[in-house]
């Protein structure tokens with residue numbers, strides 16, 4: 546089951562999993578838990594984020610999220626996200642899948658439908674074509690949609706309480722409500738690929754639901770011993786320990802604001 550997935554029209558041994566959801570839904574937190582579990586099971590894991598994950602993509606990220614760039618048009622915004630995606634697919638994701646890695650990506654093309662189509666109101670058929678162009682046939686094997694309930698404010702509060710709001714986070718509540726409703730509509734249309742996981746509980750409970758949503762791909766994840774309280778406690782401890790020392794040295798850590806989440 547873990548072998549021979551199709552990406553970009555070619556048979557590759559890698560597995561591509563994306564995490565989607567509104568601001569502060571817990572994507573980077575749960576990517577970190579999942580990466581630890583996969584690595585301790587001997588898999589090569591690559592943790593990425595969009596926009597970003599490449600040097601060019603990180604430059605594009607800085608432009609598109611900069612609150613100073615309030616003049617950026619909706620059309621230009623779309624093309625920046627697609628440019629960053631084309632780069633990360635070509636430079637990082639496709640080669641990693643070809644060599645058999647598990648690629649975990651914080652946002653991918655569903656975010657473009659949710660934000661640029663449902664949020665901004667751009668034409669869906671055009672955005673879908675742009676997504677196909679940027680992805681060159683690479684598609685997620687599974688997408689976990691994390692939800693924090695009907696109220697977009699809860700996620701926004703989570704996302705912005707430590708650092709200031711970026712350009713997208715500064716959009717109004719109705720924009721984020723449209724984005725969240727858009728994610729639910731996208732998920733309803735593709736139940737095989739997209740699994741909805743409520744992310745309002747304790748992190749360890751949410752993480753167990755994430756593992757359950759992947760247990761047909763990684764059958765060993767069905768074993769409750771994979772994710773006991775000690776497992777989560779250990780990761781939280783090392784993460785917050787790392788975060789503290791990285792914050793004081795200005796360095797990058799898995800799951801922080803750094804470009805790659807890959808430790």
Ligand SMILES: Nc1ncnc2c1ncn2[C@@H]1O[C@H](COP(=O)(O)OP(=O)(O)O)[C@@H](O)[C@H]1O
Pocket residue numbers: 566567568569570571572573574575703704744745746747748749751
């Ligand atoms: N059940 C939960 N799952 C994930 N994160 C949670 C949960 N409850 C609270 N949080 C907090 O929400 C904040 C946002 O999480 P994060 O993983 O950075 O979200 P995202 O990557 O989706 O923006 C973090 O401070 C995290 O500790």
Ligand SMILES: Cc1cn([C@H]2C[C@H](O)[C@@H](COP(=O)(O)OP(=O)(O)O)O2)c(=O)[nH]c1=O
Pocket residue numbers: 567568569570572594595596610626651652653654656657658660661704711713714
């Ligand atoms: C990938 C992608 C992201 N976005 C937005 C969603 C986020 O507001 C922002 C990415 O910022 P980020 O800080 O990564 O958000 P989060 O921590 O919530 O994942 O870009 C789009 O509008 N379209 C896209 O195609």
